[in-house]
Amino acid sequence: MNIIALDSSGMTASVSIVKDGRLAGVYTIDHKKTHSETLLPMLDELKRMTETDLSETDAIAVSAGPGSFTGLRIGAASAKGMAEALGKPIIAVPTLDALAWQFYGYAGLVCPMMDARRDQVYSGIYSFEFDIEKKEYDLCIKSEGAALACADQCRKINELYSGENDAPVMLLGDGTDVSISIIEETLKVPYTIAPLHRKYQDAGSLVTYATRLYEEGKVVDAASFAPEYFRVSQAERERAEKESHEV
Amino acid sequence: MKDVKILAIESSCDETAAAVVLNGREVLSNVISSQIDIHTLYGGVVPEIASRKHTERINRVVSEGLLQAGLKLSDVDAIAVTYGPGLVGALLVGVSFAKGLAFASGKPLIGVHHIEGHICANFIDHPELEPPFPCLVVSGGHTHLVRVMDYGKYEILGKTRDDAAGEAFDKVARAIGLGYPGGPKIDKVSDAGDPAAIEFPRAKVADNIYDFSFSGLKSAVLNYLNSARMEGIEVSQADVAASFQASVVDVLTEHAYAALEEGGEKIFAIAGGVASNRHLRKAFEEGCEKRGIKFYRPEPIYCTDNAAMIGAAAYYEFKNGVRSDMSLNAVPNLKLGER
Numbered sequence: 331m332n333i334i335a336l337d338s339s340g341m342t343a344s345v346s347i348v349k350d351g352r353l354a355g356v357y358t359i360d361h362k363k364t365h366s367e368t369l370l371p372m373l374d375e376l377k378r379m380t381e382t383d384l385s386e387t388d389a390i391a392v393s394a395g396p397g398s399f400t401g402l403r404i405g406a407a408s409a410k411g412m413a414e415a416l417g418k419p420i421i422a423v424p425t426l427d428a429l430a431w432q433f434y435g436y437a438g439l440v441c442p443m444m445d446a447r448r449d450q451v452y453s454g455i456y457s458f459e460f461d462i463e464k465k466e467y468d469l470c471i472k473s474e475g476a477a478l479a480c481a482d483q484c485r486k487i488n489e490l491y492s493g494e495n496d497a498p499v500m501l502l503g504d505g506t507d508v509s510i511s512i513i514e515e516t517l518k519v520p521y522t523i524a525p526l527h528r529k530y531q532d533a534g535s536l537v538t539y540a541t542r543l544y545e546e547g548k549v550v551d552a553a554s555f556a557p558e559y560f561r562v563s564q565a566e567r568e569r570a571e572k573e574s575h576e577v
Numbered sequence: 578m579k580d581v582k583i584l585a586i587e588s589s590c591d592e593t594a595a596a597v598v599l600n601g602r603e604v605l606s607n608v609i610s611s612q613i614d615i616h617t618l619y620g621g622v623v624p625e626i627a628s629r630k631h632t633e634r635i636n637r638v639v640s641e642g643l644l645q646a647g648l649k650l651s652d653v654d655a656i657a658v659t660y661g662p663g664l665v666g667a668l669l670v671g672v673s674f675a676k677g678l679a680f681a682s683g684k685p686l687i688g689v690h691h692i693e694g695h696i697c698a699n700f701i702d703h704p705e706l707e708p709p710f711p712c713l714v715v716s717g718g719h720t721h722l723v724r725v726m727d728y729g730k731y732e733i734l735g736k737t738r739d740d741a742a743g744e745a746f747d748k749v750a751r752a753i754g755l756g757y758p759g760g761p762k763i764d765k766v767s768d769a770g771d772p773a774a775i776e777f778p779r780a781k782v783a784d785n786i787y788d789f790s791f792s793g794l795k796s797a798v799l800n801y802l803n804s805a806r807m808e809g810i811e812v813s814q815a816d817v818a819a820s821f822q823a824s825v826v827d828v829l830t831e832h833a834y835a836a837l838e839e840g841g842e843k844i845f846a847i848a849g850g851v852a853s854n855r856h857l858r859k860a861f862e863e864g865c866e867k868r869g870i871k872f873y874r875p876e877p878i879y880c881t882d883n884a885a886m887i888g889a890a891a892y893y894e895f896k897n898g899v900r901s902d903m904s905l906n907a908v909p910n911l912k913l914g915e916r
Contacts, residue, residue, distance in 0.1 A: 366669055370676045370903035384681050399625060400666055403632050407670045411677020414636050415650055553636035556629070563625035569618070 332388050333544065334412065335537035336373065338365035338405040339397025339425045340444060340504055344533035345373040347380050348541060354380040356534035365404045387416050389549055391540030393531065394422035395558035396452040396477065397444060402557040413552035420555045421540040421548065426475040428536040429503055430456040432528045435467050438497025441487060443505030446477050451505035452560055453483045455490060469539070477560045480509035484516035491519040498522045502529050581895060582646075584653040584678075585888030586639060588631045588671030589663025589691050590718070591622045595635075595642030596884035597653065601892025602700050606645035607878065607885040610634050613758065620757050621747070628666035635674050642884070650682055657891030660688035660901075661911030662718070668907035676903055687891045688901040691882075692719055692913050693731065695848040697893070698875035698886035706844070706873055711836045713829060715857075716849035717743035717760070721913060722787050722832055724840065728893035731914040734836055735787025742825055743851045745791040749798050749821050753814050763818045764854050770819030775801060777824040779831070787832055794824055826860045833861070837870060846873040853880035 333348040343365050344358040355376045359368060377384065392409035395402050413420050429442035435458055444452040454475030458467040472490055487499055499517070502524035506513065513521070523529070543549075562570075580600060587594040591612040597605040612630045616622045643650060658675035661668060672688070679686035696712050708728060714721040720737035740748070743760055750759025755766060777797050782788035798821050805812045837845055845865055851857065858874055865872035879886055899916070 364906060366673065366906040367904045370673075370680055374680065374903045387681075399628070400669060403628055403666065403670055404673045406632055407635065407673035408677040408680075410632075410636050411674040411679075412681040413677075414639065414674075415678045415681035553640070556633045559629070563623060563629070565619050565623040565626060 331541065331544070332386050333391050333421070333537055333540060334373070334384070334387055335391040335533045335540055336369060336405045336409055337393040337428070337531045337533045337536050338369050338401045339393040339395065340401065340531045342530045342532070343368040343372060344531055344536070345369065345376055346533035346537045347376055347382055348537050349380060349382055353534060353537065354382065356532070358532055360530065365401055369404060370408060384416065387418055389419050389421050389544055391421040391423055391537055393425045393428060393536060395425055396446070396475065396560040397425050399559060402559065406555065406557045410552045410555060419549035420552055421543050422550055422555055423536050423540050423543065424475065424558070425531065426452065426454040427469060428539050429531060430454070430469060431539040432502065432532060432535040433500050433524070434458065436497065436500055437495035439472065439487065439491060439499045441483070441499055441501050442503040443480065443483065443501060443509065445504045445508045449479060450477050451480045451483060451509060452477050453505060455487060475560070480505065480512045481516045484513060488518050500524060504530060581655070581892055582648065582653045583655050583657050583687075583888045583891045583895065584639070584642065584650070585657040585689070585884040585891055586635075586671045586675050587659045587691070587694070587882060587884040587887050588635065589659045589661070589668050590882055591616055591627045591667070592882040593631045593634045593638045594882065594884035595639040596888050597642055597646035597648060598885055598888030598892065601697070601889045602702070602704055604701055604885045605648070606642045607883055608638050608642045608645065609881070609883055610638050617757050620751065622664070624664045624666050627664060628670055631667055631670035635670060639674070650678070653684065655685040655687055655891065655895050657687040657689050657887050659691045659694060659887050660905055661691065661908035663691055663909060665907050665909040668909065672905055672907050676905060680903060685895070686901045686905065687894050687899060688905045689887045689890045689894065690911055690913065690915070692721060693729070694886040694890045696723065696725060696731070696846070697890035698848055698879040699846040699873045700889045701875060701879055701885060703873055706846070710842055710844040710846055711833065711840060712846040712848055713833050714849045715742045715829060715847065715851035717741060717747065719849060720789050720791070722836055723913065724836070729897055729899070733913055735785055735789065735832060737789040737791060738782055739790055739792035740795060742789070742791055742829065745795050745825065746851065748795050749818070752799055752802055753812070753817050755814070755818070760851055760854060763822055764856065766815050767819035767822045767856065770813065770815030770817070772819040772823035774813065774816035775820040777820055779824055779828050786835055789828065789832065791825070794821070822856055826857050829857060830860050830864055834864065834868065837868070843869065844871050844873065848875060848880065850881050853877040
């Protein structure tokens with residue numbers, strides 16, 4: 331199996347290549363250059379280093395949202411262009427799922443929190459359940475991803491936490507940076523924040539999760555794929571508010 | 578030289594467009610997916626919505642462009658894309674998509690300046706047109722009087738100091754209750770109006786005779802409407818539209834003729850969305866004929882934002898050896914002639 335993966339949903343730009351079932355390379359940077367200037371040059375570099383023949387690609391995996399609107403579109407449009415040229419499908423990987431996957435096998439709850447601005451985070455609550463037959467963990471969603479106030483998500487964790495295996499809740503994502511004081515104040519159960527190398531979006535994690543989705547047949551065609559923003563545009567929101575006042 | 582077929586993509590504002598152009602002059606396909614119905618609800622283009630729609634539509638628009646040309650991606654020689662000026666989020670969709678396409682197909686990539694595209698729309702269906710010639714570019718976002726020195730070489734003679742001509746059309750149309758988009762609506766309504774009914778100003782800019790200013794004209798129209806309302810005078814929508822438009826047309830034509838007189842060229846061209854305004858076209862047709870100047874204007878379909886014009890401009894960049902790499906970025910305020 332050969333998969334090219336891209337993530338530009340947050341601050342990091344990250345690309346990876348799975349070649350013949352091996353994770354041939356992962357390239358991640360967290361630098362102030364825009365994703366438009368970094369993402370494809372990084373992939374180009376990785377392609378050359380791993381001597382990858384793109385025509386053998388089976389699918390393009392991309393972070394499907396939520397995330398920065400512009401960042402999501404840079405990833406999505408690049409993936410759609412590549413998939414169009416290669417005649418291959420896209421694996422749309424939910425950003426929060428891919429983030430949670432970075433703690434594959436973790437005994438406790440995993441809660442990625444992405445900075446969503448306007449005093450909110452994009453966040454979901456996950457756990458890993460072991461399948462004895464398959465000898466693998468499955469990613470289980472305890473609380474669906476949404477845009478919500480960080481304090482509300484903390485209260486949800488307080489309710490869901492049942493001392494699982496004595497493991498603290500694992501928090502990750504750039505939302506934990508922005509909302510740390512809210513977390514400290516509101517989260518009443520044991521928790522810890524992920525170390526830097528597993529804290530932010532990473533196409534290595536994304537592509538291994540994408541591989542599983544691909545095996546389950548969860549692909550979309552390049553033309554139909556569009557990111558899940560979790561929010562309408564400001565203009566649409568204001569228009570809807572205005573209409574609801576008029577009624 | 579062997580035939581060059583360029584697949585071009587344009588997404589700088591609210592049209593998602595793709596085209597295949599042969600040797601910069603012959604359009605093999607020209608697909609435009611307009612979002613105007615959506616943006617009309619908001620009285621203007623909403624950048625975030627435009628960007629989302631581009632992302633949803635771009636694959637279908639590009640594959641339709643290839644299909645109508647009867648070609649596969651492997652048949653084209655290069656991929657061209659508008660990288661500025663325009664709405665940054667909208668531009669990024671086209672740029673990112675084109676980069677993905679070029680990266681995976683190994684085809685050369687050429688970033689194209691949107692305004693240069695508008696100017697090069699004149700090359701389409703006009704095989705005899707060659708630089709040098711002056712060109713007036715008028716659209717919703719731009720008002721430039723330029724001299725096309727050579728293919729890919731431009732000298733800016735003048736530009737607007739404030740509003741673009743098309744912007745003035747939109748604002749005046751809104752003020753007289755015509756709504757969005759203003760250009761075509763004023764063009765139509767003014768047929769029934771008297772262009773001499775109201776004397777609106779024809780602005781000159783002191784330190785550069787080729788520069789434009791339209792904000793004073795816009796204010797004059799708003800003032801006229803206000804005082805008419807205060808005095809209880811009935812306003813004729815058609816007369817205001819026709820008089821406003823006459824003022825714009827006068828300013829644009831006078832600037833152009835001054836440039837032609839100075840440069841001594843016998844060729845002149847117009848481009849951009851406002852170049853499809855029938856009154857402006859007619860004024861230039863008559864004025865140029867009187868002065869013995871050959872007047873070029875693109876077909877209206879190539880005046881509006883489209884990808885065929887990007888393919889036309891890209892051909893000359895291609896011949897000049899211009900290539901973009903994978904770090905090509907959207908440049909929302911890209912200057913004309915900048916590389």
